[in-house]
Amino acid sequence: MGKRVVVVGGDAAGMSAAAQAKRLKPDLDVVVFERGRHTSYSACGIPYWVAGDVDDVTQLVARTPEEHRRRGLDVRMGTEVVALDPERGEVVARDVGTGSESRVAYDELVLATGARPLRPPVPGIDAPGVHGVQTLDDGEAILDALRSREPRRAVVVGGGYIGVEMAEAMVRRGLEVTVVDMAAEPMSTLDPDMGALVHKAMEGLGIDVRTSTAVREVALDAEGRARAVVTDAGELPADIVVLGTGVRPETRLAQEAGLPLGRFGGVTVDLRMRVCGRENIWAAGDCVESLGLVSGARIHVALGTHANKQGRVIGTNLGGGYATFPGVVGTAVSKVCDLQIARTGLREFECDEVGFSWLTVVVDSTTAAGYHPEAQPITVKLIAERRTGRLLGAQIVGKEGAAKRIDACAVALWNRMTVEEMTALDLGYAPPFSPAWDPVLIAARKAADLVAEDTCR
Amino acid sequence: MGKRVVVVGGDAAGMSAAAQAKRLKPDLDVVVFERGRHTSYSACGIPYWVAGDVDDVTQLVARTPEEHRRRGLDVRMGTEVVALDPERGEVVARDVGTGSESRVAYDELVLATGARPLRPPVPGIDAPGVHGVQTLDDGEAILDALRSREPRRAVVVGGGYIGVEMAEAMVRRGLEVTVVDMAAEPMSTLDPDMGALVHKAMEGLGIDVRTSTAVREVALDAEGRARAVVTDAGELPADIVVLGTGVRPETRLAQEAGLPLGRFGGVTVDLRMRVCGRENIWAAGDCVESLGLVSGARIHVALGTHANKQGRVIGTNLGGGYATFPGVVGTAVSKVCDLQIARTGLREFECDEVGFSWLTVVVDSTTAAGYHPEAQPITVKLIAERRTGRLLGAQIVGKEGAAKRIDACAVALWNRMTVEEMTALDLGYAPPFSPAWDPVLIAARKAADLVAEDTCR
Numbered sequence: 001m002g003k004r005v006v007v008v009g010g011d012a013a014g015m016s017a018a019a020q021a022k023r024l025k026p027d028l029d030v031v032v033f034e035r036g037r038h039t040s041y042s043a044c045g046i047p048y049w050v051a052g053d054v055d056d057v058t059q060l061v062a063r064t065p066e067e068h069r070r071r072g073l074d075v076r077m078g079t080e081v082v083a084l085d086p087e088r089g090e091v092v093a094r095d096v097g098t099g100s101e102s103r104v105a106y107d108e109l110v111l112a113t114g115a116r117p118l119r120p121p122v123p124g125i126d127a128p129g130v131h132g133v134q135t136l137d138d139g140e141a142i143l144d145a146l147r148s149r150e151p152r153r154a155v156v157v158g159g160g161y162i163g164v165e166m167a168e169a170m171v172r173r174g175l176e177v178t179v180v181d182m183a184a185e186p187m188s189t190l191d192p193d194m195g196a197l198v199h200k201a202m203e204g205l206g207i208d209v210r211t212s213t214a215v216r217e218v219a220l221d222a223e224g225r226a227r228a229v230v231t232d233a234g235e236l237p238a239d240i241v242v243l244g245t246g247v248r249p250e251t252r253l254a255q256e257a258g259l260p261l262g263r264f265g266g267v268t269v270d271l272r273m274r275v276c277g278r279e280n281i282w283a284a285g286d287c288v289e290s291l292g293l294v295s296g297a298r299i300h301v302a303l304g305t306h307a308n309k310q311g312r313v314i315g316t317n318l319g320g321g322y323a324t325f326p327g328v329v330g331t332a333v334s335k336v337c338d339l340q341i342a343r344t345g346l347r348e349f350e351c352d353e354v355g356f357s358w359l360t361v362v363v364d365s366t367t368a369a370g371y372h373p374e375a376q377p378i379t380v381k382l383i384a385e386r387r388t389g390r391l392l393g394a395q396i397v398g399k400e401g402a403a404k405r406i407d408a409c410a411v412a413l414w415n416r417m418t419v420e421e422m423t424a425l426d427l428g429y430a431p432p433f434s435p436a437w438d439p440v441l442i443a444a445r446k447a448a449d450l451v452a453e454d455t456c457r
Numbered sequence: 458m459g460k461r462v463v464v465v466g467g468d469a470a471g472m473s474a475a476a477q478a479k480r481l482k483p484d485l486d487v488v489v490f491e492r493g494r495h496t497s498y499s500a501c502g503i504p505y506w507v508a509g510d511v512d513d514v515t516q517l518v519a520r521t522p523e524e525h526r527r528r529g530l531d532v533r534m535g536t537e538v539v540a541l542d543p544e545r546g547e548v549v550a551r552d553v554g555t556g557s558e559s560r561v562a563y564d565e566l567v568l569a570t571g572a573r574p575l576r577p578p579v580p581g582i583d584a585p586g587v588h589g590v591q592t593l594d595d596g597e598a599i600l601d602a603l604r605s606r607e608p609r610r611a612v613v614v615g616g617g618y619i620g621v622e623m624a625e626a627m628v629r630r631g632l633e634v635t636v637v638d639m640a641a642e643p644m645s646t647l648d649p650d651m652g653a654l655v656h657k658a659m660e661g662l663g664i665d666v667r668t669s670t671a672v673r674e675v676a677l678d679a680e681g682r683a684r685a686v687v688t689d690a691g692e693l694p695a696d697i698v699v700l701g702t703g704v705r706p707e708t709r710l711a712q713e714a715g716l717p718l719g720r721f722g723g724v725t726v727d728l729r730m731r732v733c734g735r736e737n738i739w740a741a742g743d744c745v746e747s748l749g750l751v752s753g754a755r756i757h758v759a760l761g762t763h764a765n766k767q768g769r770v771i772g773t774n775l776g777g778g779y780a781t782f783p784g785v786v787g788t789a790v791s792k793v794c795d796l797q798i799a800r801t802g803l804r805e806f807e808c809d810e811v812g813f814s815w816l817t818v819v820v821d822s823t824t825a826a827g828y829h830p831e832a833q834p835i836t837v838k839l840i841a842e843r844r845t846g847r848l849l850g851a852q853i854v855g856k857e858g859a860a861k862r863i864d865a866c867a868v869a870l871w872n873r874m875t876v877e878e879m880t881a882l883d884l885g886y887a888p889p890f891s892p893a894w895d896p897v898l899i900a901a902r903k904a905a906d907l908v909a910e911d912t913c914r
Contacts, residue, residue, distance in 0.1 A: 012893065045888050048829055059828035161887075293883075304893045305886035326881050333885035342885055371516035372505055404861060404891075407884045411868035414882060424783050425871060426750075427864045428790035428799055429762035430618075431502045434861075436469065436761045 002027035005318055006091055006106035008081045008253065010034030011041060012307035013285025013314075014112030015063065018073050020315025028318070030073050031104065033093050035080035038136050039065050044304050046139040047165035050146075051172045057136055084109070084257035086281065108280045108318055111254060111267060112311065115247035115286035115302045120157065124218030129226030130241040133162050142242070146173055151239030154178070155229045157215055159186030163244025164198070164336040167207050170242070171337065178208040178236050180229060185211055189332060190395045191347050193362065194381055197397045201339040210236070247302050249287045262289040264300035271324040273314045282318070284310035291327030294345045294392060294413055295354045301328055329413040330393075333403040342406035345393030345413050348383065357386045359454055361446040365439035367401035369431035378402040380443040382409075382419060389418040389451040394440075401433070408440050419447035459484035462775055463548055463563035465538045465710065467491030468498060469764035470742025470771075471569030472520065475530050477772025485775070487530050488561065490550055492537035495593050496522050501761050503596040504622035507603070508629045514593055541566070541714035543738065565737045565775055568711060568724060569768065572704035572743035572759045577614065581675030586683030587698040590619050599699070603630055608696030611635070612686045614672055616643030620701025621655070621793040624664050627699070628794065635665040635693050637686060642668055646789060647852050648804050650819065651838055654854045658796040667693070704759050706744045719746040721757035728781040730771045739775070741767035748784030751802045751849060751870055752811045758785055786870040787850075790860040799863035802850030802870050805840065814843045816911055818903040822896035824858035826888035835859040837900040839866075839876060846875040846908040851897075858890070865897050876904035 005021055007014045010032045018030045032039075040062040048054050065075045076093070082101070083092040091109070094101045117132045119125050131145070132138045145151065154170040156163050159181035170177045179186060179202065185195030186202065186209055202209050210233065217230040218241060229236045249266035251259075260268040260276050266289035268276045273288070275281040285307035289298040309325060316323035331344040351358045360383050366375040378398030385392055394409035396402050412422055422444035429436060437445070462478055464471045467489045475487045489496075497520040505511050522532045533550070539558070540549040547560045574589045576582050588602070589595045602608065611627040613620050616638035627634045636643060636659065642652030643659065643666055659666050670688045675698060678684040686693045706723035708716075717725040717733050723746035725733045730745070732738040742764035746755040766782060773780035788801040808815045817840050823832040835855030842849055851866035853859050869879055879901035886893060894902070 042826065042828070042888065042893070044886075044893075045826060045828060048826075048888055053830050054828050165887075303886060305884075305891075305895075308893045309881070309898075324881070329883045331883040331885050333887045333890050335887070335889055344883070344885075369499060369502060369505075371499070371502060371511050373510050401861070403887075404858070404885055405864070407862070407865040407895075408868050410883050410885065411865050411872070411874075415868070415872035415874070417868075417872070424766070424781070426786045426788040426801070426867050427762075428788050428801075428861055428867065429501075429760060430622075430790045430792070430860075431499065431505050432792055433790050434762075436499070436501075436765045438762075438864075441766075 002029065003107035004029040004031060004105065005108045005110060006104060007032040007110040007112060008091065009112035009114055009285070010039040010065070010075060011112065011114060011285070012304050013311035014110060015040045015068060016308050016311025017110045017112065017282070017284060017314040017318070019068065019071060020312045021318040022072050024316065024319025024321060026072065032068070032073055032075045033079045033081050034075065034077050035096055036135060036137070037077060039063060039068055039075060041136055042304060043134060046133050046136070047162070047169045049139050050142050050166065051169035057140065060136060081253060084253050086257055086278070108282065110314055111281065111283040111287060112285045113250045113253060113287045116250045117243060118246045118248055119243060120215050120245060122215055122217050124220050124226060127218055127220050127224060127226050130218055130243065132243050133166060145240055149239065151175060153237055154240045154242060155180060155236050155238035156242045156244055157229065158244035158246065159183070159209065159211070160189060160244055160246055161332065161334045164202070164334060164341070166242045166244055167202065168336045171205060171207060178210060180210045180213050180215060180231060180236065182214050183211060187341055190341070190343055191381065194379070194395045194397055197379060198336070198339065198341055202336060205337050247286065249289070249300060251287050254283070254287070262298045264289055266300045268298065271326065272317050273310050273325055282314045284314050290325070293327040293329050295350060297354070299328070299330070301330065303332065329410050331406055331410040333406060335403065338399050340398055340400070340403035342396040342403040343394070344406050344410040345391065346383065347393060351383060351392055356392055358383050358392055359386055359447065359450050361443055361450055363439060363443040363446060365442055366435055367398060367439070368433060369435050372431045374400070374432055376400050376402065378405070378439050380439045382443045382447045384419045384447045384451055386451065386454055389420050389448060391417055391419055391422065405440055419444045419451060423448050459486065460564035461486040461488065461562065462565045462567060463561060464489040464567040464569060465548065466569035466571055466742070467496040467532060468569065468571060468742070469761050470768035471567060472497045472525060473765050473768025474567045474569065474739070474741060474771040474775070476525065476528060477769045478775040479529050481773065481776025481778060483529065489525070489530055489532045490536045490538050491532065491534050492553055493592060493594070494534060496520060496525055496532060498593055499761060500591060503590050503593070504619070504626045506596050507599050507623070508626035514597065517593060538710060541710050543714050543735070565739065567771055568738065568740040568744060569742045570707045570710060570744045573707045574700060575703045575705055576700060577672050577702060579672055579674050581677050581683060584675055584677050584681060584683050587675055587700065589700050590623060602697055606696065608632060610694055611697045611699060612637060612693050612695035613699045613701055614686065615701035615703065616640070616666070616668070617646060617701055617703055618789065618791045621659070621791060621798070623699045623701055624659065625793045628662060628664060635667060637667045637670050637672060637688055637693065639671050640668060644798055647798070647800055648838065651836070651852045651854055654836060655793070655796065655798055659793060662794050704743065706746070706757060708744050711740070711744070719755045721746055723757045725755065728783065729774050730767050730782055739771045741771050747782070750784040750786050752807060754811070756785070756787070758787065760789065786867050788863055788867040790863060792860065795856050797855055797857070797860035799853040799860040800851070801863050801867040802848065803840065804850060808840060808849055813849055815840050815849055816843055816904065816907050818900055818907055820896060820900040820903060822899055823892055824855060824896070825890060826892050829888045831857070831889055833857050833859065835862070835896050837896045839900045839904045841876045841904045841908055843908065843911055846877050846905060848874055848876055848879065862897055876901045876908060880905050
C-alpha cells in the first residue's frame with residue numbers, strides 16, 4: 001500500500017479529491033471521514049427538492065458511500081474528525097454514534113470541512129420550526145414540516161441566493177411568503193439598482209419583500225415552536241421559518257491546528273490548493289478562500305462548482321500530476337420562479353474597496369430578436385474601469401435566456417478584456433437566440449463610449 | 458453642408474454606417490441608394506415569419522426609409538447603383554421604375570451590396586415554385602404560395618442554416634418536408650460527426666433528410682411550375698421548393714471598379730473597414746471578407762450581426778472617430794424545432810488547411826443538473842491544437858439551453874485560451890442552469906487531459 005491520504009469531509013470537494021487521487025494512483029490508501037449520512041450530494045439542489053422539482057433525495061446524491069467504496073476508497077460514514085495533529089501527522093476521529101475516538105495517521109491531509117450557516121444571533125433562532133438549508137437532513141426536515149404541519153405562511157430570513165430560491169420553493173408549495181433582508185434590496189450580491197429589479201419582480205410573484213429590516217427575535221408559541229419573526233418593523237407571523245442568511249467557512253479544526261486563515265475565516269491555500277506553508281495539508285471547497293482574479297484579493301465563495309474543481313485539483317496533485325486553481329471571477333447565477341439573476345466580477349462598492357475608479361452602464365434589451373415570440377426582457381449592467389475601460393463586473397436580471405449570458409462576461413473578465421474589445425466579440429446570433437446586437441454587446445458598446453467620453457472630459 | 462457620403466445598399470450594414478456617421482457628424486450629406494422596397498430589415502427573420510412566429514412583415518423592419526429620413530438621411534428607394542466610377546468619385550444610379558440614370562458624386566463611398574443566393578446551375582431552378590430566402594419579397598412569395606396553393610410537400614435544397622430553419626418553418630406549417638444536401642451530413646458548418654446528430658434529430662422531427670445527394674434538375678409541370686426535384690438518387694415530388702444553398706458576396710460593382718476581392722469573392726477591407734488601398738471607399742456586411750481570428754485567413758461570413766457591427770465601425774470612422782472590426786472567430790447558432798445547433802472557430806478540415814495538428818473530444822452532458830426537470834441533452838465538441846492545447850473550435854448540438862453556451866467558447870477563442878486554461882473558467886452554476894461541471898468545462902477538462910497524454914506519448 002502506498003501513502004495514506006486522509007480526507008476530512010465527504011461532500012463535493014473531499015470526494016472529488018479522493019476519487020481523482022485514487023484514480024491516478026491506485027496504490028494510495030485513501031480514507032474519507034464524513035460525519036453525516038451522505039457523500040457527494042448537491043446542497044444547491046435542496047430548494048428544487050423542496051419545490052417538488054426533484055422527487056427523491058437520492059437524485060441529489062451524485063455518488064453514494066458504497067459507490068465510492070467500490071472504487072477503492074475507504075469511506076467512513078458517521079465519523080467526525082474532531083482534531084488535527086499536524087505535528088504527529090494524525091487526526092482524531094470520533095464515531096458519531098458511539099462517541100469512541102481513535103487517532104488515524106496520514107501522509108497527506110485534505111480538509112474539506114465545508115461551511116456553516118450564519119444564524120442571526122437572536123432569541124429563538126434555534127427553535128423548532130426554524131430551518132437551515134445546508135444539508136440533506138435540513139431539506140428532509142423542511143419537507144416533513146410541509147407535509148405534517150401544512151404551514152400557510154413562510155418567512156424567509158435573508159434575500160440572497162438561498163433565500164430567493166427557498167422563497168420560490170415556498171411559493172410553488174402554495175405558501176404565502178415573506179422575505180426579510182437587512183440590506184436595502186434583496187440579492188445583495190448585485191448592486192442595489194439591479195437588486196431593485198429583483199425586488200419588484202419578487203413582489204410581482206406575490207412575495208412580500210421587507211428590505212432594510214433587521215430580525216430581532218423568533219417568537220415562540222406555547223410549545224416552544226417558532227410562531228413569528230419579530231423585526232425592527234413589526235412582527236411577521238410564520239408557520240415555518242427558513243434561514244437563507246449565508247455561510248461562513250467551517251474552519252474550527254484548521255484554526256485550532258494553527259493553519260493560516262484569511263479575512264473571511266477561510267483556509268489560505270496556494271495555487272495547487274495546498275495550505276500555505278504546509279507541505280502535506282491541502283484544503284478545498286467552502287472552507288477555503290480563493291483568489292479573486294479581478295480584485296487581486298482573497299474572497300470566500302461557497303459554490304459546488306468551485307468545490308468540485310478545487311477537489312479535483314488536489315486529487316491530481318496527490319496523484320502525481322500538476323493542476324492549479326488560479327482563482328475565481330465571482331460568477332453566480334440563480335432564479336426565483338421565471339426571473340433569472342446573474343453576476344460576475346465586482347460590485348460597485350467592491351471596486352471602491354480595491355481602489356478602482358469606475359463607470360457603469362445599464363441596458364434594457366431582449367433575449368431574442370424583438371420580433372421573435374421567445375423574446376424576453378433582459379437588463380445588463382456592466383462596470384468598467386475609467387481610462388483603461390477594463391471590464392470589472394457584470395450583472396444580469398431577466399427572464400428565460402438571460403442568466404447564462406453572464407458566462408461571456410465571465411470569460412471576458414478572466415482574460416482582462418476591455419469593454420472596447422468586447423464590442424467586437426463574436427457572440428452567437430440568430431433571431432430565436434439574440435437580437436442582432438446581443439444585449440451584452442450593446443452594454444459593452446455603451447460602456448466603451450462612456451469610457452471614451454469620460455477620458456476626454 | 459459637409460462632405461457627401463454615398464451608401465450603396467440600405468440594409469443592416471449600409472444603414473448602420475449611414476446612421477452612425479450622421480449621428481456623429483450631423484453636417485454630413487448622407488445619401489443611401491436602395492434598389493428594393495425596404496431598409497434595415499432582418500433577412501434572418503424570414504424563416505420565423507414563414508413559420509408563423511412573426512405576424513407582420515413590418516416587425517422584421519427595424520427602421521423604415523421614412524424613419525431614416527427623419528434622422529436626416531437622404532434615402533433613395535427603388536434606386537439601384539449600376540456602376541462605380543472611383544476615378545471621378547461618382548456612382549451611376551438607376552431608377553428601377555423608370556430606368557433613368559444619373560451620376561451622383563461622393564466624397565466617401567460605402568459599399569453594402571450584400572450577398573446573392575447561390576443557385577445550383579440546373580435546369581428549372583428559376584421556375585415558379587422555386588423560392589430563395591434572401592429578401593422580404595422572397596418571404597412574401599413563400600407565404601403567398603403557402604396560402605394560395607396549399608402545398609403538401611416541400612423540398613428544401615441545402616441543409617445549412619437557412620435550409621434547416623426553413624425546414625422547421627415548413628414542418629410547423631404542416632407540410633411534409635424533405636431536405637436534400639450534397640454533403641455527407643446536414644449542417645456542414647459543423648464537422649460530420651456533429652452533423653450526424655442533427656441528421657438524426659431532424660429525422661426524429663419527421664423530416665426526410667437526403668444527404669450525399671446532388672440535385673440534377675427541377676422538373677416542371679405543364680404550366681412550367683416546379684413539380685419535383687430530380688436528384689442523382691431519384692425524384693422528390695415537391696409542391697414547393699425552397700433554396701437554402703448559401704450565398705456569395707454580391708460584388709459585381711466592386712469587381713468592375715477594380716476593387717480588391719478575396720478568394721471568396723468578397724471585398725478586401727482593412728481593420729477600419731476601408732477597402733484595401735482605397736482612401737475613400739469603405740465596405741461592410743455580406744459583401745466583404747473578414748479576418749478569421751483563429752485561422753489568420755480571410756473568410757466570408759454572411760451574418761446580420763457582423764453587418765451591423767461593421768457598418769457602425771464605418772460610420773464611426775466617417776464621423777471622425779476611430780473604430781475597428783478586428784475579425785471574427787466564426788460563431789453561429791441556429792435551431793430546427795427544439796434542436797439547437799452552435800459552432801465557433803474552425804472545423805477539422807479547416808484546421809488541416811491552416812496546418813494545425815489537432816485533437817478532438819466530444820462530451821454528452823445535460824444543460825442543467827441531471828436531477829433538475831429542465832435538464833436537456835447537450836453534446837459539446839472541442840478541437841484543440843496538439844502540444845499548445847490552444848482551443849481551435851467548438852460545436853454544440855442539444856436542446857433548450859444548449860446553443861448560447863457557444864459564447865463562452867467564442868470569447869475563449871477570441872482570447873486564444875488553451876483548453877487547460879478553460880478548465881478553470883468561472884462559468885455560472887446553479888442546478889436549473891448547469892451541472893456542477895458545465896458541459897463546456899467537462900469538454901475542456903477532457904481535451905486538456907487528451908493534449909497532455911498526446912504530448913507524453
